[in-house]
Amino acid sequence: MLAFPEHVKPIMLFAILLPVIPTSVALWLLSRSVPQKVLNKIQEISTRVEDDQGKGRIDTQDIPKEIMPFVNSINRLLNYHRNRHQQERDFTAHASHELRTPLAGILLQTEIALATNDPQKRENALKNVVKSITRATRLVEQLLAISRLNNEKNDLAKEHVDLLSLFKRATKDQITTAQQKGIELTFNAQSESIFIEANEDSLYILADNLIRNALTFTPSFGRVEVCVSLNTEGTTALLKVKDSGPGIPHHMRERVMQRFEKGDTGSKSGTGLGLFIVKRIADLHDGDVFLRDNEDGKGLMVVVCLPQITGIQL
Ligand SMILES: Nc1ncnc2c1ncn2[C@@H]1O[C@H](COP(=O)(O)OP(=O)(O)OP(=O)(O)O)[C@@H](O)[C@H]1O
Numbered sequence: 001m002l003a004f005p006e007h008v009k010p011i012m013l014f015a016i017l018l019p020v021i022p023t024s025v026a027l028w029l030l031s032r033s034v035p036q037k038v039l040n041k042i043q044e045i046s047t048r049v050e051d052d053q054g055k056g057r058i059d060t061q062d063i064p065k066e067i068m069p070f071v072n073s074i075n076r077l078l079n080y081h082r083n084r085h086q087q088e089r090d091f092t093a094h095a096s097h098e099l100r101t102p103l104a105g106i107l108l109q110t111e112i113a114l115a116t117n118d119p120q121k122r123e124n125a126l127k128n129v130v131k132s133i134t135r136a137t138r139l140v141e142q143l144l145a146i147s148r149l150n151n152e153k154n155d156l157a158k159e160h161v162d163l164l165s166l167f168k169r170a171t172k173d174q175i176t177t178a179q180q181k182g183i184e185l186t187f188n189a190q191s192e193s194i195f196i197e198a199n200e201d202s203l204y205i206l207a208d209n210l211i212r213n214a215l216t217f218t219p220s221f222g223r224v225e226v227c228v229s230l231n232t233e234g235t236t237a238l239l240k241v242k243d244s245g246p247g248i249p250h251h252m253r254e255r256v257m258q259r260f261e262k263g264d265t266g267s268k269s270g271t272g273l274g275l276f277i278v279k280r281i282a283d284l285h286d287g288d289v290f291l292r293d294n295e296d297g298k299g300l301m302v303v304v305c306l307p308q309i310t311g312i313q314l
């Protein structure tokens, strides 16, 4: 053990107590300046908040006016968390309900296939099984995308991404689907490359959702065009996906951006999550999404604005 000379001991004791002194003085001053009634009330409020478990709000009826702003802000916080909690519950309930439909279809159609001796009937039933599995898989993929975006909300890993080659790849990946419907799918770009700070995987998901929508809702032998350009100031990249389909009526445009909203033209196989995901990804890149009439008057044009350009090659 270390032995200190007697005269050093009081100095050491003072050094140890030094950090505690301001807090003690503040508490002493507080207890003198804040009436005991108010302190008791704060104590009571903290018990109420603990008991409340996020269900309700603190009753403001007998709250002293000195601490009213404090209580109001706690109520706002409780309210915010209650709403968030409710939204999460609604989302889970909705997702489970959406998943139940294809699962019930798989069960029913498999039973039909097993019970019949008619080869044609069996084939039809099995085709329906494939449709339901595709629908369930799509839903799970979309839910996973949302879950990843939620997790990475504040910390989306961004890198130097060439938008042009990324969106070109997303377009190419849909060529077979386009050919199956006899749709003319084209890609146009103003420059050779546009680099931005972005998360490549999520921007691929964004483009993929928009091109899929255009191909899904455009009738056979229509046209879908994917264009990448810059705004007139050259500060923002613009991704436009144009189609010759039925479009979306003006009054529905805000609604279809919300989760699980399928709109009037909604396909039975869709989950209603695509545009919600697109908007979320654009937001995470400080961008925006607009639904417009197609420039030639027929069909829809979705415009995604993406700032943070770091390089252009014309
Ligand atoms: N290009 C389009 N043309 C016409 N209607 C569209 C188009 N894109 C989207 N919509 C409408 O908006 C709705 C929402 O689209 P969204 O992509 O969010 O969901 P979805 O395509 O139904 O399902 P998924 O989650 O599988 O993409 C669609 O159901 C459809 O009614």
Ligand SMILES: [Mg+2]
Pocket (backbone or CB within 6 Å): 209, 212, 213, 270, 273, 274, 275
């Ligand atoms: Mg979609």
